[in-house]
Amino acid sequence: MIRFDGVTKTYHGNVVLDAVDLQAPAGAVTGFLGPNGAGKSTALWILVGLAQADSGQATIGGRLYRSLARPAATVGALLDAEAFHPGRTGRETLTLTCLTLGLPRRRADEVLDLVGLSRREGRQRLRGYSLGMRQRLGLAHALLGEPDVLVLDEPANGLDPQGQRWLAELLRDQAGRGVTVLLSSHQLTEVEQVADHLVIIGAGRILSTGATADLRAAHGTVADHYFALTGGADRAASARARRTAA
Ligand SMILES: Nc1ncnc2c1ncn2[C@@H]1O[C@H](COP(=O)(O)OP(=O)(O)OP(=O)(O)O)[C@@H](O)[C@H]1O
Numbered sequence: 654m655i656r657f658d659g660v661t662k663t664y665h666g667n668v669v670l671d672a673v674d675l676q677a678p679a680g681a682v683t684g685f686l687g688p689n690g691a692g693k694s695t696a697l698w699i700l701v702g703l704a705q706a707d708s709g710q711a712t713i714g715g716r717l718y719r720s721l722a723r724p725a726a727t728v729g730a731l732l733d734a735e736a737f738h739p740g741r742t743g744r745e746t747l748t749l750t751c752l753t754l755g756l757p758r759r760r761a762d763e764v765l766d767l768v769g770l771s772r773r774e775g776r777q778r779l780r781g782y783s784l785g786m787r788q789r790l791g792l793a794h795a796l797l798g799e800p801d802v803l804v805l806d807e808p809a810n811g812l813d814p815q816g817q818r819w820l821a822e823l824l825r826d827q828a829g830r831g832v833t834v835l836l837s838s839h840q841l842t843e844v845e846q847v848a849d850h851l852v853i854i855g856a857g858r859i860l861s862t863g864a865t866a867d868l869r870a871a872h873g874t875v876a877d878h879y880f881a882l883t884g885g886a887d888r889a890a891s892a893r894a895r896r897t898a899a
Pocket of ligand 1: 664665669687688689690691692693694695696
């Protein structure tokens with residue numbers, strides 16, 4: 654279970670997250686939707702201890718990330734598929750993390766299989782990977798420690814339609830095993846199909862939360878609901894930017 658309670662974050666006087674409350678339950682996929690600059694990545698960075706909240710807290714199973722006893726077995730994160738060294742092969746990248754975490758080297762091959770990267774692709778250097786292959790490697794990396802919680806920032810970026818379908822099945826399978834999946838994305842239709850719950854954020858504020866089926870029943874399509882909410886959030890963001898510039 655992931656919880657945000659009153660998380661506020663300011664960068665250079667701009668409020669990027671404004672008293673954000675959010676819950677992502679275990680055994681479910683929670684889609685985290687919002688326009689560019691809404692604060693999704695900042696929220697995920699705070700959750701995994703890469704950025705500090707000014708106030709409030711984000712917890713995993715009731716604990717701050719930094720106080721988790723076994724962080725890699727608890728949380729798998731894919732925040733930036735470009736973060737790995739381009740000169741290493743996919744398998745080397747995974748094996749290095751296995752060694753760091755005390756996992757058997759064979760786990761690297763297991764997760765390569767799980768994300769559909771072949772042995773030959775595993776031996777390729779990352780500078781030769783397509784964006785879709787890098788996303789798959791990032792997912793493999795997140796899955797190494799068989800975590801209870803998956804935190805994924807735009808994992809479908811660069812995946813072709815088959816890749817997106819595969820990702821949806823992987824996430825449903827993980828949720829079916831009791832994993833908490835928090836998935837940020839811009840891809841409304843794809844997220845709507847995979848997510849049990851949706852959280853919509855705009856200009857740093859939570860605009861809507863609920864079960865996907867309930868939001869659909871109440872608002873027609875999730876896309877209609879999203880655009881009705883975030884059109885206003887865009888205007889709020891522009892107004893704030895103008896105030897900051899003035
Ligand atoms: N390290 C930082 N320093 C200053 N401002 C930052 C920093 N990180 C994020 N921001 C600002 O915080 C706001 C929210 O950015 P964030 O990346 O969290 O949004 P997002 O919803 O993930 O957007 P996108 O969908 O484009 O990835 C933006 O205005 C961004 O410029």
